[in-house]
Amino acid sequence: MKKIYGxxxxxxxxxxxxxxxxxxxxxxxxxxxxxxxxxxxxLDTCKEFIEGKNITLxxxxxxxxxxxxxxxxxxxxxxxxxxxxxxxFLNIGDSTIYSTFxxxxxxxxxxxxxxxxxxxxxxxxxxxxxxxxxxxxxxEKFLLCDSFNGxxxxxxxxIAILKTSNNxxxxxxxxxxxxxxxxYVKSSSLPDQKILxxxxxxxxxKNYISLILARRN
Amino acid sequence: MKKIYGxxxxxxxxxxxxxxxxxxxxxxxxxxxxxxxxxxxxLDTCKEFIEGKNITLxxxxxxxxxxxxxxxxxxxxxxxxxxxxxxxFLNIGDSTIYSTFxxxxxxxxxxxxxxxxxxxxxxxxxxxxxxxxxxxxxxEKFLLCDSFNGxxxxxxxxIAILKTSNNxxxxxxxxxxxxxxxxYVKSSSLPDQKILxxxxxxxxxKNYISLILARRN
Numbered sequence: 001m002k003k004i005y006g007x008x009x010x011x012x013x014x015x016x017x018x019x020x021x022x023x024x025x026x027x028x029x030x031x032x033x034x035x036x037x038x039x040x041x042x043l044d045t046c047k048e049f050i051e052g053k054n055i056t057l058x059x060x061x062x063x064x065x066x067x068x069x070x071x072x073x074x075x076x077x078x079x080x081x082x083x084x085x086x087x088x089f090l091n092i093g094d095s096t097i098y099s100t101f102x103x104x105x106x107x108x109x110x111x112x113x114x115x116x117x118x119x120x121x122x123x124x125x126x127x128x129x130x131x132x133x134x135x136x137x138x139x140e141k142f143l144l145c146d147s148f149n150g151x152x153x154x155x156x157x158x159i160a161i162l163k164t165s166n167n168x169x170x171x172x173x174x175x176x177x178x179x180x181x182x183x184y185v186k187s188s189s190l191p192d193q194k195i196l197x198x199x200x201x202x203x204x205x206k207n208y209i210s211l212i213l214a215r216r217n
Numbered sequence: 218m219k220k221i222y223g224x225x226x227x228x229x230x231x232x233x234x235x236x237x238x239x240x241x242x243x244x245x246x247x248x249x250x251x252x253x254x255x256x257x258x259x260l261d262t263c264k265e266f267i268e269g270k271n272i273t274l275x276x277x278x279x280x281x282x283x284x285x286x287x288x289x290x291x292x293x294x295x296x297x298x299x300x301x302x303x304x305x306f307l308n309i310g311d312s313t314i315y316s317t318f319x320x321x322x323x324x325x326x327x328x329x330x331x332x333x334x335x336x337x338x339x340x341x342x343x344x345x346x347x348x349x350x351x352x353x354x355x356x357e358k359f360l361l362c363d364s365f366n367g368x369x370x371x372x373x374x375x376i377a378i379l380k381t382s383n384n385x386x387x388x389x390x391x392x393x394x395x396x397x398x399x400x401y402v403k404s405s406s407l408p409d410q411k412i413l414x415x416x417x418x419x420x421x422x423k424n425y426i427s428l429i430l431a432r433r434n
Contacts, residue, residue, distance in 0.1 A: 008346075010235075013237070014236070015235065015236045015237035015240070016235050016236070016237055016336065017235065017236055018227075018232065018233050018234065018235055018236075018338065019231070019232045019233070019234055019235075019236065019239065020230070020232035020233055022236065023232070063355075094342050094345075094346070094352075095346065096342065096345040096346055096350065096351050096352045096353075097342070097351075097352050097353055098353055098354065098355060099351075099354075102349070102350075102351045102354070103354065105349075115349070117346040117347075117349060118346065119233065119338045119342050119343050119345075119346040120338075121235065121336045121337075121338060122339075122342065125311050125313065125314070125336050125339065126336050128311075128313040128336075129225075129311070129312065129313055129334040129335065129336040130334075132319070132322075132332070132334060133313065133319075134313050134314075134316075134319045135311075135313045135314050135361075136313075136314055136315055136361060136362075136363070137315065137316075137319070137320065138280075138315060138363060139363065139364065140362075140363070141360060141361070141362045141368065142360070142361040142362070143358060143359070143360055143361075144352075144353060144358070144359040144360075144361070145353075145357075145358045145359070146353070146355060146356065146357070147356065151358065151372060152372075155368060155369075
């Protein structure tokens with residue numbers, strides 16, 4: 001058997017890796033991560049634990065990945081391993097939340113591959129810890145989405161919107177109208193972390209890995 | 218200054234603690250955790266890292282904790298520490314998700330206390346990793362709730378319901394009617410983990426720390 005681990009590397013701070021994530025990547029024979037113009041944030045997070053390892057970046061064109069990309073990446077990982085060897089695929093945040101890994105293993109047809117997933121701290125969970133606000137308390141409901149196009153907030157108590165750059169003004173308008181207080185969180189847990197609550201300051205920002213957390217007042 | 222850390226201990230497997238959680242609890246002078254009839258799952262998870270430490274269980278009557286309980290617990294932690302000392306308060310899962318810690322620090326009026334929160338892997342994230350199902354992929358929306366009383370699922374792609382014992386049959390009916398496939402997950406990440414997908418088997422179960430994860434077909 002060959003083994004592939006999907007590992008959630010969390011929001012970015014290496015100390016927010018789990019003990020299991022660190023053990024598994026240290027023991028692995030090969031490290032893979034999605035290629036983001038020659039860089040990858042998950043690799044930065046894991047740097048000290050994968051030094052000297054065989055590291056390969058795989059191409060998944062942002063927002064344009066097709067079945068062929070996923071199959072080709074999986075096949076590359078598979079062919080790299082000899083029987084008994086272990087590969088790790090690194091995902092920022094958690095592998096089950098807006099991630100590449102699950103799309104890829106969906107196409108797994110190899111009989112001799114065992115797949116295991118190691119959870120990571122999602123970015124919105126890190127953000128809530130940093131701003132010291134509850135995501136939910138007893139009886140409350142929370143919505144997670146990557147884009148926001150006018151979901152009815154009446155029954156919700158809090159919300160995380162992971163990609164906000166397309167319609168930031170509309171998002172803030174909607175949250176204000178529904179009496180939600182909001183936080184714009186950029187690079188949660190990293191040295192350049194920024195937390196904004198002022199509407200005008202938020203509207204000046206444009207950052208792919210920023211998110212908005214909001215709670216009913 | 219005195220310092221209190223709230224630490225999310227994750228779903229139960231000690232290996233799913235973060236490096237930061239382990240470092241902070243090893244360095245702490247005092248460990249606190251909610252009292253659950255003389256036991257506490259967070260303490261079990263952290264056992265090997267807090268051996269020999271000064272450990273105190275604090276009373277928060279399940280579902281009946283009042284302002285007085287929170288104030289009294291915070292005051293007890295405060296009075297235990299001398300200037301410069303560090304206390305850790307352990308929460309299962311993450312401290313911002315249906316947790317005790319945030320309710321308690323809400324009442325903090327002490328000027329000389331610094332509070333920091335260390336995120337943990339939420340149970341529903343662990344469960345999704347174990348069953349190898351996405352919580353969300355690009356464009357999808359996910360709802361998190363602790364009880365379920367007929368939320369409109371039309372705009373949702375997936376849902377986690379954390380306490381299911383009160384109206385399990387109604388929950389399954391609603392999910393089936395909306396064409397959601399579901400997983401009943403008990404003790405995610407622990408040796409006695411159980412994942413059920415069969416309706417009749419699920420209806421035989423009653424377990425406080427079980428949850429249901431469901432996704433639109």
